[in-house]
Amino acid sequence: xxxxxxxxxxxxxxxxxxxxxxxxxxxxxxxxxxxxxxxxxxxxxxxxxxxxxxxxxxxxxxxxxxxxxxxxxxxxxxxxxxxxxxxxxxxxxxxxxxxxxxxxxxxxxxxxxxxxxxxxxxxxxxxxxxxxxxxxxxxxxxxxxxxxxxxxxxxxxxxxxxxxxxxxxxxxxxxxxxxxxxxxxxxxxxxxxxxxxxxxxxxxxxxxxxxxxxxxxxxxxxxxxxxxxxxxxxxxxxxxxxxxxxxxxxxxxxxxxxxxxxxxxxxxxxxxxxxxxxxxxxxxxxxxxxxxxxxxxx
Numbered sequence: 001x002x003x004x005x006x007x008x009x010x011x012x013x014x015x016x017x018x019x020x021x022x023x024x025x026x027x028x029x030x031x032x033x034x035x036x037x038x039x040x041x042x043x044x045x046x047x048x049x050x051x052x053x054x055x056x057x058x059x060x061x062x063x064x065x066x067x068x069x070x071x072x073x074x075x076x077x078x079x080x081x082x083x084x085x086x087x088x089x090x091x092x093x094x095x096x097x098x099x100x101x102x103x104x105x106x107x108x109x110x111x112x113x114x115x116x117x118x119x120x121x122x123x124x125x126x127x128x129x130x131x132x133x134x135x136x137x138x139x140x141x142x143x144x145x146x147x148x149x150x151x152x153x154x155x156x157x158x159x160x161x162x163x164x165x166x167x168x169x170x171x172x173x174x175x176x177x178x179x180x181x182x183x184x185x186x187x188x189x190x191x192x193x194x195x196x197x198x199x200x201x202x203x204x205x206x207x208x209x210x211x212x213x214x215x216x217x218x219x220x221x222x223x224x225x226x227x228x229x230x231x232x233x234x235x236x237x238x239x240x241x242x243x244x245x246x247x248x249x250x251x252x253x254x255x256x257x258x259x260x261x262x263x264x265x266x267x268x269x270x271x272x273x274x275x276x277x278x279x280x281x282x283x284x285x286x287x288x289x290x291x292x293x294x295x296x297x298x
Contacts (some may be wrong), residue, residue, distance in 0.1 A: 004077075004129035005179065005220050007270035010053045011101060015068045016060035019260075030259060037256035041068065042265055044226075047250045051222050055269070056101060064094045069266040072121040072139075073098045075148065076271050078133070081108045082151040083188050086138030087119040098269070106273060113147040120144030121170030123266055124162075128176055130203045131155055131209055135170025135193075137162035158200040165189035175218050176263065177225060177245065181206045181298060185213040198295050206298035208244060210237040217254075217263045219270075224248045226264055244298060 005157040020034040048055060075082045081102040083095050091219045113120055121139035125148055126131060128162045132155050134145040142159065149157040160170065166189055167173045173193065175184040182205045184194055194207070210216050215237035218227035229251045230238040241249065252264060 003128070003179070003223075005176070005222070007221055007272050009052055009106065009271040009273060010048055011056045011058065011070055011269040011271070012045060012048070012267060013058040013068045013070050013075075013097060014038075014043075014060035016062045016065060018062045018065040019068065022065040024215075030116055032259055033256050040252070040254050040257050041267065043209060044264065047226055047252060048221075048268070050153070050250070051224050051226070053221065056105070058097055058101070061094070061097075064091065066091055066260075067094050069262060070094075070098060070187075070269050071266045072123050073181045074102060074269055075120075075122050075125045075127075075151070076108065076269055077127055077152055077155070079108055079273065080111065080151060081106075081109045082120075082148060083113065084120040084122055085113045085118055085144065087121050087141075087144075102271075106271060108271070108273070113144065113150040114150075115143040115147065116145075117141075118143035120147055121169060122269075123171050123263075126174055126176070127155075128182065128203065129179060129203065131201065132157045133160055133170065133174075133197060135160050135167070136160040136169070137165065138168055156202045158197070158202075160193055160196050160200075162193055163191075165193060167193075167275070171211060171265060172263065173216060174283045175216050176220050177208055177218055177241075178220050178247070180204075181208055181244075182295075183208045183210055183218060185216040185217045186211055187213075193251055201295075204295050206296045208240065210240060212237060213260065217265070219264050219268065221270060224250060226252060229253045232258075260297055 015038050020032045072086050083099050102108045119141050124135040124140040134148050136145050145159045173190040175183045177183040212234050215233040
């Protein structure tokens with residue numbers, strides 16, 4: 001059986017011109033350099049190819065300035081994909097092409113969010129390789145979290161209330177840095193969420209506490225770790241990766257995409273399929289369950 005962090009395909013999407021002026025963003029984010037943002041996207045694209053991932057690159061859609069953040073549009077685990085209903089209603093039209101690719105081209109089992117009142121962003125769904133945590137907060141509500149539990153009923157799914165935190169998404173504060181290694185951002189809010197995780201988790205993990213939220217922005221894929229460059233992570237967090245992570249690492253600069261809340265994982269829907277996909281018509285470039293366990297500081 002393949003590792004849950006082994007991926008042979010990934011969906012990504014080009015950055016539209018409208019991204020610079022109309023992307024959903026914090027009020028104080030400043031001007032976005034669209035060309036530099038596209039350079040950052042191209043770097044991630046090349047890194048994924050170097051990680052032996054075949055890319056399905058979608059054409060940008062000027063009607064959806066945030067269409068490059070594909071993670072929020074679908075959750076894919078194993079051979080099953082759940083089409084989300086993004087918490088910002090202006091983004092809900094982004095799911096159409098991704099649904100088509102996953103169902104018709106990739107031939108996955110595609111499930112839908114049935115409750116019309118549900119909202120669900122993929123950035124609130126953290127798959128640890130063994131179980132699933134869903135953050136209920138600014139973008140995802142309890143009905144959306146229940147849709148995850150229904151779609152992936154063969155996994156333990158635990159709901160986490162993150163409404164009182166500063167996190168836009170659960171994965172802004174938590175990510176997997178390797179098999180059973182969870183990177184955690186600093187702050188009282190993340191500490192409280194981590195405690196909730198530990199109370200409901202069905203497995204134990206090594207906790208790698210980092211000193212910035214940007215440092216936690218990483219993607220573990222095919223035995224390699226993609227993360228920010230040293231000056232964006234901070235010397236302490238970068239040094240911790242030097243000390244703790246023995247496998248290959250790829251460093252990415254993301255000054256422009258992070259201005260609007262973009263993360264490495266937000267740009268990617270990683271997929272592992274065991275059968276050959278149909279000839280792709282898109283632009284293609286190559287549950288509150290569980291028990292208390294003791295987690296280890298790493």
